[in-house]
Structures are given as C-alpha cells and as structure tokens.
Amino acid sequence: xxxxxxxxxxxxxxxxxxxxxxxxxxxxxxxxxxxxxxxxxxxxxxxxxxxxxxxxxxxxxxxxxxxxxxxxxxxxxxxxxxxxxxxxxxxxxxxxxxxxxxxxxxxxxxxxxxxxxxxxxxxxxxxxxxxxxxxxxxxxxxxxxxxxxxxxxxxxxxxxxxxxxxxxxxxxxxxxxxxxxxxxxxxxxxxxxxxx
Amino acid sequence: xxxxxxxxxxxxxxxxxxxxxxxxxxxxxxxxxxxxxxxxxxxxxxxxxxxxxxxxxxxxxxxxxxxxxxxxxxxxxxxxxxxxxxxxxxxxxxxxxxxxxxxxxxxxxxxxxxxxxxxxxxxxxxxxxxxxxxxxxxxxxxxxxxxxxxxxxxxxxxxxxxxxxxxxxxxxxxxxxxxxxxxxxxxxxxxxxxxxxxxxxxxxxxxxxxxxxxxxxxxxxxxxxxxxxxxxxxxxxxxxxxxxxxxxxxxxxxxxxxxxxxxxxxxxxxxxxxxxxxxxxxxxxxxxxxxx
Amino acid sequence: xxxxxxxxxxxxxxxxxxxxxxxxxxxxxxxxxxxxxxxxxxxxxxxxxxxxxxxxxxxxxxxxxxxxxxxxxxxxxxxxxxxxxxxxxxxxxxxxxxxxxxxxxxxxxxxxxxxxxxxxxxxxxxxxxxxxxxxxxxxxxxxxxxxxxxxxxxxxxxxxxxxxxxxxxxxxxxxxxxxxxxxxxxxxxxxxxxxxxxxxxxxxxxxxxxxxxxxxxxxxxxxxxxxxxxxxxxxxxxxxxxxxxxxxxxxxxxxxxxxxxxxxx
Numbered sequence: 001x002x003x004x005x006x007x008x009x010x011x012x013x014x015x016x017x018x019x020x021x022x023x024x025x026x027x028x029x030x031x032x033x034x035x036x037x038x039x040x041x042x043x044x045x046x047x048x049x050x051x052x053x054x055x056x057x058x059x060x061x062x063x064x065x066x067x068x069x070x071x072x073x074x075x076x077x078x079x080x081x082x083x084x085x086x087x088x089x090x091x092x093x094x095x096x097x098x099x100x101x102x103x104x105x106x107x108x109x110x111x112x113x114x115x116x117x118x119x120x121x122x123x124x125x126x127x128x129x130x131x132x133x134x135x136x137x138x139x140x141x142x143x144x145x146x147x148x149x150x151x152x153x154x155x156x157x158x159x160x161x162x163x164x165x166x167x168x169x170x171x172x173x174x175x176x177x178x179x180x181x182x183x184x185x186x187x188x189x190x191x192x193x194x195x196x
Numbered sequence: 197x198x199x200x201x202x203x204x205x206x207x208x209x210x211x212x213x214x215x216x217x218x219x220x221x222x223x224x225x226x227x228x229x230x231x232x233x234x235x236x237x238x239x240x241x242x243x244x245x246x247x248x249x250x251x252x253x254x255x256x257x258x259x260x261x262x263x264x265x266x267x268x269x270x271x272x273x274x275x276x277x278x279x280x281x282x283x284x285x286x287x288x289x290x291x292x293x294x295x296x297x298x299x300x301x302x303x304x305x306x307x308x309x310x311x312x313x314x315x316x317x318x319x320x321x322x323x324x325x326x327x328x329x330x331x332x333x334x335x336x337x338x339x340x341x342x343x344x345x346x347x348x349x350x351x352x353x354x355x356x357x358x359x360x361x362x363x364x365x366x367x368x369x370x371x372x373x374x375x376x377x378x379x380x381x382x383x384x385x386x387x388x389x390x391x392x393x394x395x396x397x398x399x400x401x402x403x404x405x406x407x408x409x410x411x412x413x414x415x416x417x418x419x420x421x422x423x424x425x426x427x428x429x430x431x432x433x434x435x436x437x438x439x440x441x442x443x444x445x446x447x448x449x450x451x452x453x454x455x456x457x458x459x460x461x462x463x464x465x466x467x468x469x470x471x472x473x474x475x476x477x478x479x480x481x482x483x484x485x486x487x488x
Numbered sequence: 489x490x491x492x493x494x495x496x497x498x499x500x501x502x503x504x505x506x507x508x509x510x511x512x513x514x515x516x517x518x519x520x521x522x523x524x525x526x527x528x529x530x531x532x533x534x535x536x537x538x539x540x541x542x543x544x545x546x547x548x549x550x551x552x553x554x555x556x557x558x559x560x561x562x563x564x565x566x567x568x569x570x571x572x573x574x575x576x577x578x579x580x581x582x583x584x585x586x587x588x589x590x591x592x593x594x595x596x597x598x599x600x601x602x603x604x605x606x607x608x609x610x611x612x613x614x615x616x617x618x619x620x621x622x623x624x625x626x627x628x629x630x631x632x633x634x635x636x637x638x639x640x641x642x643x644x645x646x647x648x649x650x651x652x653x654x655x656x657x658x659x660x661x662x663x664x665x666x667x668x669x670x671x672x673x674x675x676x677x678x679x680x681x682x683x684x685x686x687x688x689x690x691x692x693x694x695x696x697x698x699x700x701x702x703x704x705x706x707x708x709x710x711x712x713x714x715x716x717x718x719x720x721x722x723x724x725x726x727x728x729x730x731x732x733x734x735x736x737x738x739x740x741x742x743x744x745x746x747x748x749x750x751x752x753x
Contacts, residue, residue, distance in 0.1 A: 018705065020566035025559060029552055037547035051551050056719075058555050062564060063712030066705035067378065067397055084439055084480065092723045126537045128544070135541075149503075150538035156503075161441045161482070164460025175499045182530045251751075299698070321699075321751050339702070339751050358706055358747050377706050377740055377747075396713055396740045415736055417713045438720060438730060479717055479733045 057082040134184035142177035244314040250291035260309025273301040430468030435476040444485035
C-alpha cells in the first residue's frame with residue numbers, strides 16, 4: 001500500500017513537473033537524491049565531484065522530463081542518465097572506463113596466502129566504511145563495473161551497453177574487482193589487528 | 197370543473213412545449229454534427245501543383261487521371277468550411293474553421309485523386325497523411341500527424357513532423373529528406389540517390405539494401421538508429437555515437453580513415469563493392485547494423 | 489575439479505545460471521578445499537554487502553539549491569497558470585500567422601549553429617574567424633492577425649540575439665581563458681534564449697491555446713538537447729563531431745519554430 005501510494009505520488013509529481021511546478025521537481029529530487037549521489041560518489045570517489053555530477057544528472061533529467069512517457073520506471077531512466085553523466089566525465093578526464101582485457105589471467109585467480117587467510121577470513125559482516133575505502137582504492141575501470149553491478153544492480157548486458165565493452169569483458173572486470181577488494185579488505189583487517 | 201380542465205390543458209401545453217423543444221434541440225444538435233461530403237473537380241495540365249491544408253483531419257492521396265484532380269472532403273460538422281481555389285495548374289484546398297470549432301467538430305478528411313506526376317503539398321496538425329503510388333515531388337508536414345508514403349518513384353520527398361511518426365515504404369530512386377523532433381521513422385525499401393533522416397528523440401529504423409551509389413545519412417540526438425540489411429549489401433558504413441553504444445553484427449572490411457574509430461562508439465568499414473555511402477550518427481542513441 | 493577450475497568458473501557460479509553438473513563438482517571441491525571455500529565465501533559476502541551501499545550518502549542541501557536556481561534560469565520552473573480553454577478560432581477569414589519575427593529567429597538559430605561547426609578550434613579568433621553577421625529580418629506576411637493582442641517585438645531586438653551574442657562573447661572568452669588564449673574557440677551562448685522562447689509560447693497561447701502544452705514540451709526537449717550537446721562541446725572543444733551534433737540540435741529547434749509558423753493560425 002505504501003509503495004502504491006508512493007508510485008502515485010511520483011507519477012503525479014512527474015506530470016506536475018512537466019507543467020513547471022517547483023514543488024514537483026523537489027519531490028522527485030528528494031525521492032532519488034540518495035541513489036543518484038551515492039552512485040556518483042562510488043564511481044568517482046570524490047565528494048565535490050560527486051555533487052557536481054549529481055547536480056548535472058538531475059538537471060538533464062528535469063530538462064527532458066517532457067519526453068518521459070512512462071514506458072519504463074522513472075527511477076530506471078534517472079539511473080541510466082546518471083551513469084551516462086558519470087561515464088562522460090570519466091571519459092573527459094581520460095580515465096579508462098573499463099579495461100579491454102577479455103580473458104582471466106591465471107595469476108589473478110589463485111587465492112592470496114600472504115595474509116594468513118585461514119585466520120582472517122572475511123566472516124560476519126564487512127565494515128561499511130572499510131568497504132567504501134576499499135572500493136575507492138580500486139582502479140577506475142574495475143570500480144566502474146563493480147559499482148554498476150554489485151552496488152547498483154545492473155546486469156552485465158546493460159553494463160556492456162552503457163560502457164561500450166563486451167559482456168565477457170564486463171564479467172572478467174567484475175571478478176577482478178571482487179578479488180582486489182578481498183585483498184584490500186584482508187589487508188585492512190590485518191593492519192587493524194596489528195595495531196590492536 | 198372548468199378550473200380543473202384549464203389546469204389539465206395547461207399541463208398538456210407545457211408537456212407539448214417541452215417535447216417540441218427537445219425535438220428541435222435534438223435536430224439542431226444532429227445538424228451541427230452531421231457529416232457532409234463534398235466533391236470538387238479541377239481540370240489540369242501537365243506539372244500540376246496541388247496543396248491541401250487542414251488543421252484537423254487526414255489527407256489521403258492516390259493517382260488518378262492525368263488531366264483531372266478530384267477532391268472529396270468529408271466535413272464533420274458545419275463548424276468548418278472548405279475553401280478551394282484554382283489558378284491555372286495550381287490548386288489550393290484549405291479547411292476554414294468557424295467560430296466555436298473544436299478539434300472534433302472542425303475535422304475535415306480529404307481523399308484526393310491526382311495526376312501521378314503532380315507536385316503535392318499536404319499539411320495537417322492531426323493527420324494522418326498518406327501518399328501512395330505517386331511520382332512527383334511531395335512535401336508533407338504535420339505536428340502530430342502520422343505520415344505514410346509508399347510506392348513512390350523518382351520524386352523529391354520532404355516530410356516534417358513534430359511528434360508524428362513517419363513511415364516510408366518502397367520509395368525508390370528518390371531524394372528523400374525527413375525530419376522530426378521526436379517522431380519515430382521507419383524506412384523499408386527506401387533508396388537514394390539521397391536519403392536523409394533526422395530525428396531528435398525518435399527512433400530511426402531502416403530495412404533495405406541501401407541501393408546503388410546513394411548517399412544515406414541518418415542522425416538522431418537520443419533516438420536509436422537500427423539498420424537491417426541483406427547479406428549482399430554493398431555500402432561504405434560509418435557510424436558514431438558520442439555517448440551511446442554502437443555495434444554491427446556482421447564483419448565489415450576495415451578501411452583506412454582519418455576518422456578516429458573508438459571501440460564500442462564507432463565503426464567504419466565496407467561491405468560488398470561499397471556502392472553506397474551510409475553515415476549513421478547519434479549523440480546518445482544506440483546504433484546497430486544488423487543483417488537479415 | 490581443481491582450484492584452478494574453480495577460479496575459472498567463479499564468475500558464472502556467483503552471478504550466472506551454472507550447469508547442474510558443474511555446480512555439483514564445484515560444491516564437492518569447495519567442501520574439501522578450505523582456500524576455495526574461503527574465496528567463495530568472501531566474494532559472496534562482498535557482493536551482498538556492496539548492495540547496501542546503494543543509498544547510503546545524502547548530498548548537501550546546496551545541490552538542490554543549485555538545481556532549483558538553474559531550473560528557474562532556464563524557465564523550466566514557472567508560475568501557476570489556468571488550464572487552457574477550448575479551441576477558439578478567429579471568425580475572420582483564414583489568414584496566415586504574422587509573427588514574422590519568428591522567421592529571422594529560426595534563421596539566427598541556424599546561423600549560430602553553422603558558426604559553431606565552421607569554426608576550427610586551432611585557429612585564433614582574431615585572425616580567421618569572423619563573427620556571423622546579424623540576420624536581417626523580413627516581414628513574413630502582409631496582414632496582421634486582428635485577434636492577436638500580443639505585442640510583436642521588433643526583429644532588431646530579438647532576431648539577432650543568438651548570433652550577436654556569439655560575436656560579443658568570443659573575444660571575452662579568448663581573453664579570460666588562460667593557457668588557451670590563442671586557440672580557444674568562442675563560446676556560443678547556450679541556445680535556449682528564454683526571451684524568444686517565452687514570446688514564442690506567448691504567441692502560441694494566444695493563437696492556439698490548446699497547443700501550448702505540446703509546443704512547450706517540445707521546446708523543453710530541444711533546449712535540453714542543445715544544452716546537453718553544448719556541455720559536451722565545452723568539455724571537448726576540439727571534437728568536430730560534437731560541434732556537428734550541436735548544429736543538429738540547433739536545427740531541431742529551428743524546425744520547431746518553422747513547424748509552429750506553418751501550423752498555427
């Protein structure tokens with residue numbers, strides 16, 4: 001019931017926003033600001049930049065709201081627009097959006113043993129801040145695919161289309177990102193254990 | 197007794213008046229909404245020029261006699277009139293809305309029979325507009341009108357809509373320019389020497405072989421572009437999307453080019469003997485080249 | 489199944505729909521290999537925890553303040569209006585719409601777009617790139633519409649806006665950009681000229697009120713496309729293809745004006 005009420009409210013807000021009503025724009029902004037900003041922040045790891053990108057994503061959305069025909073969910077539309085805005089920014093800065101490697105390399109696959117894995121497995125829950133810091137340390141290409149897939153829930157075919165790579169590439173980048181995150185998190189835990 | 201009879205008479209008169217009033221009102225209403233069919237005939241020579249302009253209603257054109265233009269107009273109500281004028285070989289037909297006309301009551305639907313090689317100009321806000329089996333030059337414009345052009349040879353075809361979809365079928369050897377702000381465009385068996393399609397947010401779909409030695413340019417801002425071609429297609433292909441994804445489902449012979457080819461965003465290559473040139477451009481739409 | 493096989497199959501096993509036989513072999517190996525078991529467990533944990541990060545952060549208030557200010561500046565936020573009434577049609581004989589200032593505005597839009605495309609980024613402004621000439625206006629039709637009560641602005645004040653702003657801003661842009669002063673392209677003013685757009689919509693409201701929403705909607709679309717492309721051109725000034733797309737976006741706006749001129753009576 002709550003979801004239905006919210007959906008109706010969003011639909012009404014969209015129609016009113018098409019007519020230029022400021023409160024309607026604000027309703028839509030408040031409904032989606034966390035998702036949009038969090039996505040930008042995860043992908044660029046810089047709060048000031050994430051603010052600018054979130055602002056640009058909403059502006060682009062509101063400028064085009066007249067074309068929204070309700071064929072897909074509004075949030076999906078906004079989500080994709082946000083991703084496009086961020087990817088454009090990454091390309092502009094010359095940062096690799098995604099690596100073109102297709103195959104998994106054998107060296108990357110073997111589990112690391114240097115941190116005493118048996119004693120410091122990632123059991124229980126992972127500290128959210130630590131996970132955020134670990135994601136920030138990922139190379140931009142890995143980070144993009146990881147954020148889009150594991151954080152934002154896009155499928156590999158969607159990621160491949162948005163980012164301009166093959167599905168196989170997307171899968172291999174994701175796998176490498178996860179392995180790297182595992183290494184980072186174990187290292188952080190090991191450091192924390194040393195300092196007590 | 198007399199008073200009661202008087203009251204009864206009065207009541208009857210009141211009832212009668214009400215009934216008569218209702219009948220008259222119904223007749224008037226019916227008359228206002230009654231469709232009227234009118235026919236106009238014009239004698240013309242070679243290279244006739246025909247223009248039809250209606251705010252509301254569709255226009256359909258077919259080939260007829262080479263020396264006569266026949267216009268059949270179906271008026272939805274008496275809130276609209278048809279103005280018609282002939283100056284030599286030039287014929288102008290226009291719907292003229294009267295006070296109080298609405299989109300419904302001001303509608304006029306036209307059917308025309310014209311010489312196949314006549315020059316044609318059609319305008320409507322609501323449409324639909326259609327032209328079939330003609331050979332002359334034509335301009336079709338509409339706001340939301342759906343435009344359908346089929347079985348046209350050798351003519352100049354110009355179409356402009358705001359949101360109305362545009363469909364071209366079997367338009368051969370034409371000089372085709374179609375533009376829309378957000379209307380979708382569908383082209384099936386459409387060949388040049390020149391075919392240009394521009395849509396802002398509408399989708400452009402092409403199904404055909406791109407003919408021989410033609411120039412084809414499809415451009416969108418955010419709309420997708422999809423081209424479906426046969427195995428024996430013969431064309432140079434260049435595709436680029438600034439932000440959207442670009443892909444082709446069959447191998448192209450790579451060509452040396454000064455244009456930078458960005459993986460996933462552009463491709464440049466040829467198929468067959470590269471008889472035609474095909475340029476597919478979009479700002480943020482997806483571009484796909486597929487084979488039957 | 490070996491540890492190496494597990495590494496190869498992990499992506500499919502974690503995210504895909506694995507073959508039942510592979511799944512069985514995988515499960516059997518993991519039961520007996522603590523290292524692979526640890527790896528699988530860790531990756532699943534990372535994936536499940538990652539999803540919780542989707543909406544953790546809230547942007548500062550200034551983000552909305554900036555968005556609202558920009559929407560107002562672009563005219564996307566406007567005052568309450570009464571809903572348009574039924575179509576009113578002038579009782580006088582059919583006559584053409586005489587907002588003749590629209591034709592030069594449309595031409596100015598095309599001129600501004602052409603200037604963007606024709607300019608080469610490597611060329612110094614002062615030497616090779618003259619600003620476009622102001623567009624000369626011409627009355628479109630003879631008889632004014634009697635029923636129109638809106639003041640028609642003179643072409644000198646409106647029709648050259650787009651092109652003259654290009655001329656004005658070019659040298660300033662060159663002077664202020666450090667490090668690129670000799671070669672920076674002039675900044676074309678963003679196409680949504682609110683004054684012209686408002687006059688355009690005002691005209692539509694007067695002559696065809698039931699169509700206003702449609703034209704306004706399409707105007708927002710074309711303006712958004714121009715701004716989006718302009719932003720891209722600003723970020724990639726040397727990209728000729730981007731400039732061509734900006735010209736295409738201007739042409740779309742000119743098309744909208746032309747369609748309006750043709751249809752509204």
